[in-house]
Amino acid sequence: MMKEGPDTIIERFHSISENPQEYAKSRQGKGQLLAGYMCTHVPEEILYAAGIIPVRILSSHVSQAMTRSYMHETYCSFSHDCAYQGLAHNYDFLDLIVTSSSCIHMGEAFNVWVRFAGFQEKSFLIPYPHIIETKPAAAFMAASFEEFKQFLEKFVKKSITDGDIERAIRVCNQTRRLLKRLWEFLRSESSPITGPEVATVTLASQLMDKEEYNPMLEQLIQSLEVEPGKAPSGVRLMVTGGACDDPGIFDLIEHLNYSAKLIFIDSCTATRYFWFEVPENRSDKLQAIAEGYIRRIPCPAKDNVPGTGEKKRFRFIQQFIEEFRPDGVVFLYQRFCSPQPMDVVALKPILDKLGIPSTELELDTTVPITQFRTQLEALVEVIKGVTP
């Protein structure tokens, strides 16, 4: 088989992330079961072990008001969009939808699917810690995962063995390792891949069968290793915040009137999704999954270390700042998100102490691109110490 160049592979990932339902249906057409999920705290390993492909529900970016009579209008756009897709029957083909106790907005989007979009009989809510750092969190999660596993066994009408779970753990870990390698390219001043492209490839990992995804990503990484640098030079910008699946915003960062490049994204649609591993070869597989998920970069909605009140996520952010050396930070979160702004107010002083300027952009179903451009260029001007 002729080896594909990196651009071709990236385009394939891009096409899948632009048409997630088409891809999902193609897998279903091959006889595979599909489970939609809305929050990345769902243990995908257990779904894989049951022979079910997890498919993340992301935005359709359709501006609609239908969901305003199902969910309060001041819940975030992302949750409204996800709820809308259920009501619009975009995902009726799914065999199952699953969520873990998440932030409340996404929890309500899930509830809309269950109550009003016909998923009552094919849904499962996994009780999950709301504070991930509690001492008994792992034991609680393992007990929850056991109930989920038993539900899936009834659902697929077969047992899920330890061997099945171990295999699934390895597949998912492989995805995580490969993605980490991919993101490492962005450390370099002359990366062979751009930040927006890395973001697109990462998004595809949440939509694809990982057993198909992993070899594609492996091939991409291998081809990138011999590619010359192509990412723009200039100011290095890091994004931190909530779910963002709009590639246009990341493209904007690299197409300002100043040269700038996107070098890191701390969000659940990017690095928070995969920046951890589940311990392998443990006798208690579910406990291992629990421990792995606890090691994730915490979601702001779940981050409060008992005893100190520390936001553990900030340790990761400081680590990323050291390793990826951003010149500036863009806070990117959904309008009406509750936990993200609570973190921003505490993170900004830390960035100030590190001498890193920042700006805030609020996401919505559609965004005012021109205004965003102005804000981002202003940030670059501050970083470069220039006036326009």
Added chain:
Amino acid sequence: MAYTLTTWNDFKNYQTTCYRNYLYASEGLRVMGSTWSVLAPLKGLGEDLHLIGGEPHAASTAGTFPEESREDISAAEVAGLGFHSCSYLKLFVGEVVRDKIGITDKTIKEGYPRPDLIWTTHLCSQHSKWYQEVSRRLGGVPMYAIDMIGGGDAEKDPKIVNYVSDQIEEGIHWLERVTGRGFSDELFIKAARNEIKVLVLWGNICALNRHAPAPLDERRFIALFPPAVVDRTTDETVQLYEALLKEVRHMVETGQSVVPDQRFRIVYFGIAHTYGHPEMARILRDAGAEIVASVYTFGTCGNFRGFVGGKWSWDPLDPTWVDELDLSTRRKAITELVKIALGWPTWQGVRSYWALESMARAMVAEYKADGLLLAPSRSCETDFRNGYVGMQRIFKSEIPTVEYDSDQVDVRKMDLPGAQRKTELFVHLMEAHKRRST
């Protein structure tokens, strides 16, 4: 003739005393946190603890100092908190930012009294983050947030009960380390029994409103539930609610009410918001419409039978059952306390839409409601904002149902003219429904 409660002043005085103690105590420990936490473990450290609960303090401050409250909320926003954040949170943090605090006896103290520790829970996606912010601003106050999980039937799920109980056990060790005090199981168990007793007593008082005429109205419930939220672990609170229960039983036996003219009985699902309520109440009162049952005032510090055979029941629990509860060990006391807290209607509904819906159905039926008034709060994260949107869709074809915009304490987010119009509409719909039924 309208009945006047004899126990009224005692309730107000208790709340004020708690706040005054927090502000002015020269000894003991100051503790801050959400009153949705279990409070009894704190009392294992001694009886010289002075508590301030975020929600009741914010609510009562907004009622006592409307102008100061606006300044507090603005100060929090200027300090970086989002417009859409919880308004209780912003008022509370705003006081820290402005370094002044106002309480129910109309005192404003310059210089915010720093708590010795924060003991709280994580009710919603910003709840414990509230106290992270306070801790940060006050130079790093030790804080312990308990993940209660919540949800329908949570108290029946052993893994949830164990998860929460394990955290509390761990929390007790933390309390000892942070305060340097030994933990007294004797004091803790006494406080635990008091805490459970108060919650059961309040449930009994609320359940009496199923009678006609309902002895109490929402305005009274709002004024009478603060001791149970501010500090429900003391002998004094138990006595307060025992006396109130006795008085309300007497009202029922003699057919008396604080609002005898009850042409329409209303079930209310909304936070006990400070602004707008008097205006709404006046419009309703002129029509003889009274709120006789409310999920927030009933369910934030009251326990009921809960889910029985898959359906919610607002039947009260027998207070003597509390006296017989086996609290002979620390773990047993923790476990019973956790089950009771998880059994609160508000802990159940806040994470389970189906629990909220079942509660609403039961409340409408048991309290013989003529109308359902929904007031989602624009800055509340939980079902107190969102759940009522879905409920409107479900109940509108069954019973006169009106929903209006409200907020806990941020008057900018209330739509007062709109809310008044909708209250008038609500009365109109109930009248029309009554005419059709007769």
Added chain:
Amino acid sequence: MKILAGLDVGHVNTKAILMKGQEILGYSTVPTGYDVVAAAQTALRHALDTVGVSRGGLAGIVTTGIFRERMKEPPLDITRTVADYVADAKGASFLSRNSRTVIDIGGNIQKAIRYDQNGNTLDVIQNDKCADGLGIFYTTMAKAIGISEQEMSELALQSTQKVSVAIHCAASAESEAIDLMCQGIDIADVAEAISRFIAERVAAMCTTMSLEKEIVVAGGLAKSKALMKHLPSLIEQDVSILSFPEYVGAIGAVMSY
């Protein structure tokens, strides 16, 4: 037969209508402005002038609308006031005997009202604060583009490409519409996005309540073809636009005399 006047005093416009029995004699609309009493007097006077009747020739005046209570002030000497949803139901029922639901899209308030065969209100759903001012928003956007509301509707019908404006609130929608114009998006497409935004907000509100056929539409924005193009598919029901759509409340006020 008596001549009666109905006054519907809204946020944006004040509408006056004169009726004799079932016959509509004359009508007038004036901007409400900041002096609601003066606006009501002007609207009434204009309506009387079109018919050649003096104020003394009126047997009674009934007011409705958001400022109806202000009309009790002298010198209007009104007979009674009636709630806007009551008036809307009566007016819609008068104009369309088979109708059972009216969707009223006003300047500041939108509502859907279900009523019986006699126009008696059965149920009402009304917008929340975030959706206040959809009509005002429409007017503002027309001004921002530099055209009339009528022209805005005609322009929207010429749209060839779907674009979206933020749905959360009129303030963000306005901001985004201007952003789209700055990006050089075809103004017809922006006009269409605005029309669809309003229709979607109205539809979302309506579908919380069960709507009984036949469904009619009232209010100033009912005259926008671009807006009305979307409404039936969004609520998944057929609708028809009442004649005298902006006078439904005023007519209903007369019916409530």
